[in-house]
Amino acid sequence: MNENMTAHQPKLACPHLIGFNNGRPSLIGSRCANCGEVYFPAAAGCTRCLCTEMTPADLGDEGILWSWTIQDFLPKEPYNSGETEIDFQPYGVGYVQMPSGIKVESRLSVADPEKLRIGMAMRLDVQPYGKTPAGESIHTFVFSPITSAKGGENHG
């Protein structure tokens, strides 16, 4: 990532997990050189075949919602959104099954149980989830339901 690019990118909690292709984010993991098992985040070794030779793997930016919940209470540290009990906003959490079959745990942009269903198509995005004490927004990867019609966004 060159300096020119970083200047345009938001502050990320996990910059090594996210790659950008033509402005679209995708998740970066690793693949076992021996058996092909995929890992996220990138792993030092394969827990299936015990091989230690791993190569980077682009997991893509779309998947299917495999399970979900709503985080309805403010997590304690090390959660660093900067929120308090008073201004805490519940957020969705889910596992999203990517094309390789791996299910990635992620925040969801939707926190309304009526709008989440196992099996729905999801797309990766990078969104703010909190602020540093200095007031700078911190971003992370988030999955959102793919809405058929533009304008039907679920951002609250």
Next chain:
Amino acid sequence: MAKDVAIIGVGLHRFGRFDGVSGRQQGAHAVREALKDANLSWDKVQVAYGGSQDAGNADALCNDLGLTGVPFINVANGCATGGSALASVIAAIRSGAAEIGVAVGFDKHPRGAFNPMPRDWGLEDWYGETGLMLTTQFFALKTQRYMYEHGITEDALVRVAQRAFRNGALNPNAWRQRELDYEEIATSSPVNLPLRKYMFCNPAEGGAAVVLCSAEVAKRHHPKPILVRAAVVRTRHHGSFEVFNPALAAQQAPAPTVTASKAAFEEAGVGPGDIDVMQLQDTDSGSEIIHMAENGFCQHGEQERLLRDGSTEIGGRLPINTDGGCLANGEPVGASGLRQVIEICQQLRGEAGRRQVPGAPRLGYTHVYGAPGVSGVTILERAGG
């Protein structure tokens, strides 16, 4: 040749909240009660294993109980700490390394959900910082998927909690002794949907201890020894759906509960149908439902019917968590697994009072599950049955 092992003493410090009483004091109380039950003094103990998550080194109990030089090994295995301590004492006695041993667990947690640090679990900081490393989330995500795959509805989640508090009300040692009605549970505030407030156990305080010896001399110490037919601990496999996993493998593998349970039944030479009373880890309603099938007590998806028709009640065919389980007792992590063992011992001795399973139960079963994917199972038998 490996010796048979028996439980000859059990001791509990009630679970709950006890301001001004340290976790260690609660552990010491439990050990003293267990020794009294076995009619033994601390200086007769030849090996001890114990642990706590948040209340200090278990070995520090020697400062309370007596500095006898006993080999005392600290165990730190999350929710399976008690089960691991017990399995270690059993191994020591079986091998002949010790004649009498103690397994002890105690804890005292701060209020509210646990807040583990990613690095302690081999994970990267962002996983905690961005709000993904909560045990409650995992239980909700696993339950949600399980309900989807096996046709379980919220009704089953409510019924597990309802029975737990009903049994807790019969248990003078339970933290929660108030029965809750269906509506109160079903409409309690969401924590991590589909799981609500009264479907989750709370971190708590308490202590639990067990005294064991070789079975051949057990009757010298207690008139009703409980034989250990199996004590097994297993950790997760590649592909199993565990707590603290930023991703799950494409191919799902069975949980460590499944492998621990199978190994325990094999070791004991009995099957799930032979068990008269059982303790299954109920960190939350969903976990108990999943654990019913993972331990072999029913088929996946059959749980809802069993919960509805009363099979899992004290008088039913599968009496589960007769003391109210984690839901009514709370979870002092270090002590929780041994509480399960103590309840089964009391049931098999016929000393469980108002919550006694009828028909003189002979075989009992305990199961713990905890982070980061470890399960402990014991199978216990009333001697002379």
